[in-house]
Amino acid sequence: MYGGDEVSAIVIDLGSHTCKAGYAGEDAPKAVFPSVVGAIDQMDVDESDDAEKNSGSGESKNNSRNVDSDKAKGKRKLYVGSQSLGYRRDFMEVLSPLKDGIVADWDIVDSIWEHAFRECLLIDPKEHPMLLAEPSSNAQQQRERAAELMFEKYKAPALFLAKNAVLTSFASGRATSLVVDSGGGSTTVAPVHDGYVLQKAVATSPIGGEFLTDCLMKSLESKGIAMKPRYSFRRKEIRPGEFQTVDLDFPNTTESYKLYSQRVIASDIKECVCRAPDTPYDESAYSNIPTTSYELPDGQTLEIGADRFKIPDVLFNPSLAQSIPGMESFAEIAPSVRGLPQMVIESINKCDVDIRRELFSSILLAGGTASMQQLKERLEKDLLEESPQAARVKVLASGNATERRFSVWIGGSILASLGSFQQMWFSKSEYEEHGASYIQRKCP
Numbered sequence: 001m002y003g004g005d006e007v008s009a010i011v012i013d014l015g016s017h018t019c020k021a022g023y024a025g026e027d028a029p030k031a032v033f034p035s036v037v038g039a040i041d042q043m044d045v046d047e048s049d050d051a052e053k054n055s056g057s058g059e060s061k062n063n064s065r066n067v068d069s070d071k072a073k074g075k076r077k078l079y080v081g082s083q084s085l086g087y088r089r090d091f092m093e094v095l096s097p098l099k100d101g102i103v104a105d106w107d108i109v110d111s112i113w114e115h116a117f118r119e120c121l122l123i124d125p126k127e128h129p130m131l132l133a134e135p136s137s138n139a140q141q142q143r144e145r146a147a148e149l150m151f152e153k154y155k156a157p158a159l160f161l162a163k164n165a166v167l168t169s170f171a172s173g174r175a176t177s178l179v180v181d182s183g184g185g186s187t188t189v190a191p192v193h194d195g196y197v198l199q200k201a202v203a204t205s206p207i208g209g210e211f212l213t214d215c216l217m218k219s220l221e222s223k224g225i226a227m228k229p230r231y232s233f234r235r236k237e238i239r240p241g242e243f244q245t246v247d248l249d250f251p252n253t254t255e256s257y258k259l260y261s262q263r264v265i266a267s268d269i270k271e272c273v274c275r276a277p278d279t280p281y282d283e284s285a286y287s288n289i290p291t292t293s294y295e296l297p298d299g300q301t302l303e304i305g306a307d308r309f310k311i312p313d314v315l316f317n318p319s320l321a322q323s324i325p326g327m328e329s330f331a332e333i334a335p336s337v338r339g340l341p342q343m344v345i346e347s348i349n350k351c352d353v354d355i356r357r358e359l360f361s362s363i364l365l366a367g368g369t370a371s372m373q374q375l376k377e378r379l380e381k382d383l384l385e386e387s388p389q390a391a392r393v394k395v396l397a398s399g400n401a402t403e404r405r406f407s408v409w410i411g412g413s414i415l416a417s418l419g420s421f422q423q424m425w426f427s428k429s430e431y432e433e434h435g436a437s438y439i440q441r442k443c444p
Helices: 050-062 069-075 082-086 106-121 140-153 164-171 209-222 255-273 307-313 318-323 328-332 340-349 353-360 375-386 401-405 407-416 419-424 428-434 436-442
Strands: 010-014 018-023 031-034 037-041 076-079 093-095 130-134 158-163 177-182 187-193 203-205 233-239 242-247 292-295 301-304 363-366
Touching: 010 106, 010 407, 018 106, 018 407, 031 082, 031 106, 037 082, 037 106, 076 106, 093 255, 106 140, 130 140, 130 164, 130 407, 140 158, 140 428, 140 436, 158 164, 158 407, 158 436, 164 177, 164 187, 164 363, 164 407, 177 340, 177 353, 187 340, 187 353, 203 340, 209 255, 209 307, 255 292, 255 301, 318 328, 340 353, 340 375, 363 375, 363 407, 401 407, 428 436
Parallel strands: 010 130, 130 158, 177 363
Antiparallel strands: 010 018, 018 031, 037 076, 037 093, 177 187, 187 203, 233 242, 292 301
């Protein structure tokens, strides 16, 4: 169907934190941008139709999917990409298309795909088969909706949906492995056997990079450190090399945009200074640890001590999060959330006895949060203590952080450029003949 090197399929991995898109066969995605978008309700701006505003804006804000979609498009303008998000606008809310890893707002997904094709890759989707990465727990109606959008709106010639865990497994050249994917929104442990996800043994936890970023923000706030978002000040040079910050006031900035801008800073601090502790975190042992300094955008310097180890340890011991001021809301779900090592062992124990040994010896780390320093060593150490004696525990992680961050995308890139894969595509003609539900047969 598509032969030789001219496949030029497009691989898209829409994660909860960033969207990765690029050509199959390349070793890294061409476009990487946030998977949240800025949205401005046209209602807010258009003060003239007051009567209409009072009747409609509540509805359009809370749920513009109830409104007819073409009316909804007129009601809100979406800004996609890090450039447009970095620019502060009045009344701009920051919205995510995903809820718990599953798409909740297809309008936004549509605008993200549109941005990836037209602005980042500069292609016409009619000419390229599309490989989309999807979460292991994707529901049937989600997959059909994705197929419908791709074929009806973008007129793609062919489509394939592949599970995140399977792609990560392929990226490291294995057909069987246990994939620990710790991304922005959540952490998922999924066993892959011969290229298929074993659904019954998938374990998930709501602790991902964004949760850790929030913990760090709350912890710094409780110490009286205020993070000024980039847009809220201007630096003025008073003498050469000396700056003074001038606060700017934008009363119409939404709460969600302010939070988004603070998170950008907090997540950078997290990536720069945090590392997983070698042993479980203990207040007294880490109280007099040397601090690391970090300079905030507005010029104040932070000294970060025990938090460097405490925040990452939340992955291993979720109940630690309750000790952070401001994270009390987490207490309700905390008892049901398990640490990484427990999730791994639980997941392996739900698998068939024959493959457990193989899973123990190929545990793959993937996702942005998994590229944190020392995470691999710590996970291996904890698993050795908790796993059965006979098991040879081996945690594998690619040497460079880029590959860990993009392992799902890289797996998709490898898969879509394989010659033997080309007869697997779900083509447009099959879609027209059998309808969207046929995707269940074509993409297991």
